[in-house]
Structure formats: C-alpha cells, structure tokens
Amino acid sequence: MARGKYDIKAFPGFLPMTILCLVILYAPLAVVTIYSLNDSNSITNWEGVSFRWYADVFTGPESEKFKIAAWNSFTIAIIAATVSTTIATLAATAMVRGGRFKLRTVSFGLISLPLMVPEIVTAVATLIFFNSIGFTRGYLTILVAHIAFCIPFAYMPISARMQGIEDTYEQAAMDLYATKRQAFTKILMPLMLPGIISGYILAFIISLDDFIITNFVKGAGVETLPTAIFGSVKQGIKPNIMAISTMLLAVSIIMVTISYFVSKSDNTK
Amino acid sequence: MAAGAASGGSAKSDTYADARTWLLLPAWAVLGIFILTPVLMMLVYSFLTKEFRGGVIWELSFAAYDQFFCSRGLFGDEPCTVEWTYINIFWRSIWQAGAATLLSLVIGFPTAYFIATRPESVRPVWVFLITIPYWVNLLIRTVSMKFMLRDQGPLNDFLISTGLIDSPIHIVNTNFAVQLGLFYSYLPFMVLPIYASVERYNFNLSEAAADLYASKMTTLRRILLPAVKPGVIAGCILVFVPSLGSFLAPDLLGGAKNFMIGSLIEEQFKGNAGNWPFGAAASMILLSMVLVILMIFARQQAKAEKGAG
Numbered sequence: 001m002a003r004g005k006y007d008i009k010a011f012p013g014f015l016p017m018t019i020l021c022l023v024i025l026y027a028p029l030a031v032v033t034i035y036s037l038n039d040s041n042s043i044t045n046w047e048g049v050s051f052r053w054y055a056d057v058f059t060g061p062e063s064e065k066f067k068i069a070a071w072n073s074f075t076i077a078i079i080a081a082t083v084s085t086t087i088a089t090l091a092a093t094a095m096v097r098g099g100r101f102k103l104r105t106v107s108f109g110l111i112s113l114p115l116m117v118p119e120i121v122t123a124v125a126t127l128i129f130f131n132s133i134g135f136t137r138g139y140l141t142i143l144v145a146h147i148a149f150c151i152p153f154a155y156m157p158i159s160a161r162m163q164g165i166e167d168t169y170e171q172a173a174m175d176l177y178a179t180k181r182q183a184f185t186k187i188l189m190p191l192m193l194p195g196i197i198s199g200y201i202l203a204f205i206i207s208l209d210d211f212i213i214t215n216f217v218k219g220a221g222v223e224t225l226p227t228a229i230f231g232s233v234k235q236g237i238k239p240n241i242m243a244i245s246t247m248l249l250a251v252s253i254i255m256v257t258i259s260y261f262v263s264k265s266d267n268t269k
Numbered sequence: 270m271a272a273g274a275a276s277g278g279s280a281k282s283d284t285y286a287d288a289r290t291w292l293l294l295p296a297w298a299v300l301g302i303f304i305l306t307p308v309l310m311m312l313v314y315s316f317l318t319k320e321f322r323g324g325v326i327w328e329l330s331f332a333a334y335d336q337f338f339c340s341r342g343l344f345g346d347e348p349c350t351v352e353w354t355y356i357n358i359f360w361r362s363i364w365q366a367g368a369a370t371l372l373s374l375v376i377g378f379p380t381a382y383f384i385a386t387r388p389e390s391v392r393p394v395w396v397f398l399i400t401i402p403y404w405v406n407l408l409i410r411t412v413s414m415k416f417m418l419r420d421q422g423p424l425n426d427f428l429i430s431t432g433l434i435d436s437p438i439h440i441v442n443t444n445f446a447v448q449l450g451l452f453y454s455y456l457p458f459m460v461l462p463i464y465a466s467v468e469r470y471n472f473n474l475s476e477a478a479a480d481l482y483a484s485k486m487t488t489l490r491r492i493l494l495p496a497v498k499p500g501v502i503a504g505c506i507l508v509f510v511p512s513l514g515s516f517l518a519p520d521l522l523g524g525a526k527n528f529m530i531g532s533l534i535e536e537q538f539k540g541n542a543g544n545w546p547f548g549a550a551a552s553m554i555l556l557s558m559v560l561v562i563l564m565i566f567a568r569q570q571a572k573a574e575k576g577a578g
Contacts, residue, residue: 008472008475008476008479008485008488009386009472009475010386011379011382011485011489013379014379014380014382014383015383017376017379017380017383018379018380018383018384020376021376021377021379021380021399021456021460022398022399024376024453024456025399025401025402025453025456025457026402027417028410028413028414028416028417028453029402029405029410029413031413031416031417031423032409032412032413032416035416043416044421086295087295087296087299088296090292090293090295090296091292091293091295091296093285093288093292094285094288094289094290094292094293095293096281096282097281097282097283097284097285097286098283098285098286098288098289098292098293099282099283099286099289100283101286101289103293107293107296107297110296110297110300110301110304110305111296111300113300113304113305114300114304116559116560116563117304117308117556117559118510118511118513118514118555118556118559119511119514120514120515120516120530120531120534120535120552120555121308121311121514121534121552121555121556121559122304122307122308124311124534124538124548124549124552125304125307125308125310125311125552126303126307127538128307128310128311128314128545128549129303129306129307129310131324132310132314144303145303147299147303148299148300148303148304149304151296151299151300162281163281165281166281167281167282167284170282170284171284174284180284180285180288183284184285205404208406209404209405209406209407209408211406211407211408211517212516212517215535216538226406226408229408229409229412230408233408233412233521237412237415237416241412242416245406245409245412245413248405248406248409249405249406249409252404252405252406253401253404253405255404256400256401256404257401260397264393
C-alpha cells in the first residue's frame with residue numbers, strides 16, 4: 001500500500017522513536033556487560049578487558065556465598081517450574097477441554113490471581129500466612145511460594161497452545177478405541193509440547209528472577225542469587241556483581257530465546 | 270481480546286469434562302491455600318494488635334487504620350485530624366507511577382505503531398526484541414539503570430564528552446530517577462497491547478479519511494486513536510499498576526527522600542522496628558486501589574467489546 005510520499009501508515013519520527021526505545025531497553029544491559037569485563041578494582045575507571053571478575057565470582061572471597069545462593073536459586077527454579085507446569089497443564093486441560101461449567105470463571109480468576117495482586121502484597125500475605133501457621137521460614141517456604149505464583153505464567157502459554165489445537169485428533173484416536181488417558185498422553189500431550197516447554201521456561205525464569213517475594217519469605221541466612229545480589233548492591237555496586245549479573249542476564253536471554261523458537265514451531269501440521 | 274481473556278477464552282471441547290474436577294484440584298488447592306488464604310489472613314492481620322518485636326497479638330484493633338488516616342497529637346489523645354504522612358506517600362506513588370506511565374506512552378506508542386506497520390513476517394522479531402529485556406532479572410535491570418545514571422556513570426560521561434553539559438547531572442536519588450527506573454521496568458507492557466490493537470486496525474479507514482482530505486494528524490487523532498484506545502488503556506494500566514507497588518526502583522534509585530508504598534510496606538516487616546498490622550493495612554489499601562482500577566478497566570473493555578461487536 002506504499003504510495004511514497006502519501007503512505008498513509010508512515011509517520012515521520014516513529015522510526016527514530018523505535019530506535020530510541022530499543023536503545024533505552026538495551027543500553028543499561030550492554031553497559032553492565034561491558035563493565036563486567038573491566039580489569040579494574042573500581043567500577044568507574046576503564047583499565048582494559050579481562051575476565052578476572054568472572055574468576056572472582058567462582059574463587060574470590062564471596063564465592064562460597066554465591067555458590068550456595070546459586071544452588072538455592074537453581075534448585076528452587078527447577079522444582080517450582082516442574083510442579084507449577086504440571087499443575088498448569090492439568091488445569092489448562094480442564095479449562096480448554098472440559099466444556100462449560102459453573103466454576104470456570106472462578107477458576108480462571110483464581111489462576112490469574114497472582115498476576116492481579118501486586119507482588120509486594122503477595123509477599124506480605126505469604127509471610128503472614130507462614131508466620132501464623134508457625135512454619136519456620138527458609139528454603140521450603142521460598143519453594144512453596146514460588147510454586148504458587150509461577151502457576152499463571154506456566155498456564156498462559158499452555159492454554160493458548162491448547163486453544164489452537166482442534167480436538168479432531170483426540171476424537172480420531174478415541175474412534176480407534178484409544179482410552180481418554182491414551183488420547184491425552186499419546187495425542188494431546190505431544191501436540192501441546194511446545195506450549196508446555198514455553199510455560200516451563202517462563203515459570204523457571206520467573207522463579208529464578210524473583211526478588212520481592214523471596215526477600216519476604218526467606219528465613220535468616222537463606223539466600224537466593226537475587227537476594228544475595230541485593231545485599232551486596234546495598235553496599236555499592238562492585239565489579240564482581242557486574243560479572244554475576246551478566247551471567248544471570250545471559251541465562252535469561254538464552255532461555256527466552258529457546259522459548260521463542262520452540263513456541264514458533266508448529267507440530268500440528 | 271479483553272472479554273475473551275477475562276474469562277480465559279472459550280472451552281474448545283468437552284472431551285475431559287468428566288475429569289475436570291480432578292484436573293483442577295491441584296491448582297485450586299495450591300492457589301487457594303498459598304495465595305487466596307494468605308491475602309484473606311492479611312486482611313485479618315490488619316485488624317489485630319501489634320507485637321513490638323514483629324508479629325501480632327490476637328486482639329481486635331483498628332489501630333493500624335487509625336495510624337494511617339488519623340493524627341492524634343503528640344500523646345495520641347487528641348481527636349482525629351487527617352494524618353498526611355502516609356496519604357502523601359501514597360499520593361507520591363500515584364504521581365510517580367503516573368509519570369512513568371506517561372513516559373512509557375510517549376516512547377511506547379510510536380514504537381508499537383512502527384512495529385505493527387512492518388511486513389507481517391518481521392513483526393514477531395521486533396516484538397521479540399522488545400520483550401527480551403523484560404525477562405532479564407528486574408533487580409539486575411534496576412542496578413544497571415543505577416550504574417548508567419551515576420554521577421560518574423556512562424550517561425554523564427557521554428553527555429560531557431559531547432559537550433552538551435560541563436559537569437555531571439545528579440539523577441540518582443531524585444524523583445526523576447525513580448520515574449526512569451519504573452519506565453524502564455515496565456516499558457514492554459506498554460508496547461505489546463498497543464501493538465496488538467494497531468495490528469488489528471483496518472487501515473482502509475485511514476485511506477478513506479485521507480481520500481476525504483483529512484490531514485495525517487487529523488486521521489491519527491480522529492480515526493486511528495479512537496480505534497486503538499482499548500490497547501492504549503490496557504498498556505497504561507499494565508505499566509501503572511505494577512509501578513504503584515514497586516519496591517526496587519524507588520529503593521535503589523530514589524534513596525530515602527523518595528519513599529513509595531513498596532518501601533513503606535517493606536519497612537514494617539524487616540527488622541524489629543516493624544509494625545505488622547500497619548504493614549498489612551497499607552497492603553490492603555494498595556490492593557483495594559489496584560482492584561478498583563482493574564474492575565473499572567474490565568468494565569470498560571467489556572463495553573468497548575460490545576460496541577465493536
């Protein structure tokens with residue numbers, strides 16, 4: 001529909017604005033990545049490229065703290081993502097393949113509750129809950145809180161995927177005497193796999209990145225990477241924090257990229 | 270999108286109708302016990318008496334709400350006059366979140382429009398580029414922003430080297446820094462819904478307007494903007510609501526003078542100086558505000574949907 005000068009869609013200045021938008025989004029990340037390679041004890045002066053701060057993360061004086069925090073972060077993220085994805089897959093099957101039913105709207109409201117309630121409110125509420133049932137705060141409380149608030153993030157891509165799959169495949173299988181369970185595990189699940197993988201990855205990242213809820217429900221002494229980083233940053237931004245941030249940043253970007261390509265693949269054809 | 274999304278889309282079939290209770294049970298249990306029950310307990314806690322070392326005493330009390338709204342003089346025995354301290358913190362939060370929303374709209378609208386008018390095959394790539402930063406740890410993004418904006422940081426270095434300024438501008442620990450941080454945290458939320466509604470917009474309408482000698486700006490204002498308004502409103506809410514209760518941006522970029530709701534709440538639960546019922550009450554007030562905004566929004570979207578359909 002391009003008519004040169006009279007292109008009705010084009011507005012002058014929108015391209016520069018888009019570029020500005022991308023620069024704003026990426027510049028801080030690029031700057032931290034570059035400065036993580038700075039061979040200097042101060043974050044202000046640039047003294048050439050080196051990987052010494054990456055080495056410092058693994059062997060330096062704070063390495064023990066980071067190792068424990070990383071272990072907590074990754075094990076919690078893996079367990080929370082696995083459990084919440086399983087729960088979300090079952091729930092999505094009921095919501096998308098369960099016909100109309102009375103509690104459907106209520107169920108959807110409940111599933112999307114963690115997205116509507118401000119995170120700090122969820123954090124306060126969860127702290128109060130664990131406190132009042134006399135549960136000692138620590139690794140387990142973080143894990144349980146993460147499982148709960150990761151459910152909607154896993155649910156969204158899974159249910160979107162299931163919406164896009166016609167039920168003719170399962171019907172055909174059942175016409176050929178497959179049981180409902182077989183139709184589910186052998187037909188629906190494989191077709192759903194891209195949605196499930198995206199859901200799992202999103203839940204994983206959400207858990208790995210969470211600071212606010214973790215900060216409230218972690219007990220004394222239990223740290224995840226974000227809370228450990230926050231603790232360090234309070235005393236000033238140090239070069240080793242730049243290095244560990246860059247590594248976390250890379251993990252997130254790699255996982256989102258995988259999720260993007262997986263969700264683009266269409267295995268229903 | 271809105272009406273369908275509000276109820277979670279329609280049921281595609283009823284193949285598993287007989288198993289749906291069992292399929293939903295784990296989700297009901299986990300979310301009911303660990304999200305809904307805690308929120309209700311928080312409501313209860315906001316009406317209890319505070320324990321001085323954190324926690325509560327199980328005695329009914331309106332002290333938390335009284336402390337929030339009422340000023341009772343130095344000895345606490347005067348009649349209630351309006352207490353402005355906390356209302357001002359809420360007011361500042363609304364203002365900061367509003368400024369961040371406006372900033373996101375100014376940058377986000379042209380971006381969303383630009384992406385939506387690209388060839389269909391490259392649009393997902395643009396959208397992907399916009400969403401990547403959202404998935405990077407919010408803490409890391411906020412720290413990066415602080416690093417950028419420091420007096421000796423890259424932004425000031427850059428501005429000095431270009432000769433635009435002579436000495437560094439102080440940005441960190443100002444209201445503006447918090448607005449920038451919030452804007453940076455939630456910018457993708459503005460772009461995506463606007464993008465979705467511009468993508469659905471029928472450009473033949475703009476053609477028709479142009480054929481009738483409407484200028485480009487008139488077409489934008491009178492034809493396009495009303496058509497994409499639901500997307501714009503959705504974007505504004507998606508930026509405004511999380512900004513309102515955010516903790517990291519005001520805490521790391523704002524310093525002590527630029528206190529927002531999130532910091533006020535956090536302070537009540539950290540260390541021994543805390544006041545749990547008061548923190549619960551402040552959380553309840555924040556939650557009520559957010560729910561009211563979301564309800565008005567849902568009603569408006571439903572109306573718009575009806576009008577369009």
